[in-house]
Amino acid sequence: MGDQVGDRTTGAAAGGSGEGGATGPGRAANAARTAVVWEALAGLLDRLGGGAPLDIVDAGGGTGGAAVPLAELGHRVTVVEPSPDSLAALERRAAERGVRVRGVQGEAGDLTSLFPEGGTDLVLVHNVLEYVEDPLAALREVAGITRPGGAVSLLVTNAVAGTLHRALAGHLTEARTLLEDDRGRWGPGDPVPRRFTRPGVLELIGAAGLTGERVRGVRVFADLVPGHAWEGDAHAGRHLVELEKAAAEHPELLGIATQLHVTAHRP
Structure with a gap:
């Protein structure tokens, strides 16, 4: 699930390929859609571990678009994904990049039966709640495996x-x-x-027992600016990346962001 962003029809992984600073036109286009999420994740990783390896679960992580770059940073990453084909692609992607990512077949609603309670430092839930039958039940499963003081990275369609x-x-x-x-x-x-709306997703997070929410807008302009204006132009692409980062936390612009990225913590 988590490989797609937005309405699951455009873009790359929620983590892309970790190329927020890349300079090629194609990479710049990808970065414009993913840089805000990666910047937020970098801050989370630093706060949670201070450079030490973390235990990370990517719920609905698909083929490892976020998981593999995180494993390259030295973290212990497990992807929970219902599709056997996606898990096979994850294994190939990890092997190509020379890292190990554990793949487990399952749903977001299975997390507490798959992992110890309170044993995970960071849980990614990117483009998953749109598709589960009961978002609150799924998010409670996420909270259940997150350690006290640990974090949840939530990406939803706006x-x-x-x-x-x-x-x-x-x-x-x-x-x-x-x-x-x-x-x-x-x-x-x-x-x-x-x-989801911003108030709706914050209410959901609170009901799941999570707190300390921080909301960012993702793809504020990347889906509005015509592609011909920047997708083939690395220079324009870099400017769009910087604009996306600057716009991400402006409350007035959250409404037009294709996605909302929320970071929350388990008390």
């Missing part, structure tokens, strides 16, 4: 931005439907089962 994007595409009726729908869906053909 319902408000989804409304904006449907309207800009000329689908005005669908935009209105999405805006008023409890699940943030624009209709029965919507491929995303659920989107």
Whole structure:
């Protein structure tokens, strides 16, 4: 699950390939969509471990787009993923990069049966809650395996931005439907089962027993600026990366961010 970002139709892994400072046009395009998340993760890793290896679980981690770069930094990473094909691709990706990432077949709702209670330093839940049957139950599973003082990195699709994007595409009726729908869906053909608002995701986090939330906007401009203006231009791509980083914590801009990245802690 976690390999895709946004509406799971564009972009790379939630961690990409860890190339936030890359200079090639393709890498700059990827970095514009992932740099904010990686910057937040870097801060979490430093605060939690101060450079020491951490135990990390990537729930719904797909083919290891985030897990493999974290393993390259020396952390002990386990991916929980329901798809056997994704786990096989994860194994190949890790082998190609010369690192070990443990893969476990399972769902986000299985975490407390797969890991010791309170034994994980950091849990990644990137683009997962949109697809699970019960987001609160899944997040309680996440909280259950997170150690006291440990952290959760949560990435969800933003319902408000989804409304904006449907309207800009000329689908005005669908935009209105999405805006008023409890699940943030624009209709029965919507491929995303659920989107979240900022208040909604914060309420969910609190109900799961997590605290200390910090919310950032991800892809504030990257999905609005026409691709021809930057995707083939490494210089413009770098400027967009810096703009995304600057915009990430502006509360006025959170509404137009395609995704919301929240870091929370277990008390």
